[in-house]
Amino acid sequence: MLKEKATERIILGIDPGTSVMGFGLVKEVKTQVDLICMGVVKLDHLDDHPDKLKHIFEKTVTLIDQYHPDCLAIEAPFYGKNIQVMLKLGRAQGVAMAAALSRNLPIFEYSPRKIKQSITGNGNAGKEQVAAMLKTLLKFTESPEFLDATDGLAVAVCHSFQKMTSGGGNKKNYTGWDAFAKDNVKRIK
DSSP: OOOSSSEEEEEHHHEEEEEEEEEEEEETTEEEHHHHHHHEEEEOOOOHHHHHHHHHHHHHHHHHHHHHEEEEEEOOOOOOOOOOOOOOHHHHHHHHHHHHEEEEEEEEEEEEEHHHHHHSSTTTTTTHHHHHHHHHHHHHOOEEEHHHHHHHHHHHHHHHHHHHTTTTEEEOOOSSSEEEEEEEGGGGO
């Protein structure tokens, strides 16, 4: 299992998408979180799904090589009415995760609801509310062309907040059901 740095770290957050992939990078020093950058990777000009996946992989590797993050935080695909859309989003997420793994980065996955709850206090918040709260938290004024950029940034900030709210003591944070189940075999029947 890959480990993160303890006192200072750079977090790459990704909101995977097959039309637009949002990303954000933050630097965390103790409890201070500062914006490094945010942006989008536009994919809607590509018609072929495998080409989009290749582009996601290459852009994610480029971000990792340029900014040297200590981990990747990524939004989990949500279940919607269209199973084909969910499958495509899952592939986009998997390719971004593969890019991180190719650079030995630990990966943390968060549900859209968890991200919104972490940033705004409301798991049902809209993209605009998340963007507005991030502007306040990270003290930036520019509005990105696409809210996907602030969505990617929100994933990075959410991951930073998880460390801060855990208190650093013996409380264990789990990144998913599999990790929880592995550590709590006797509690699961």
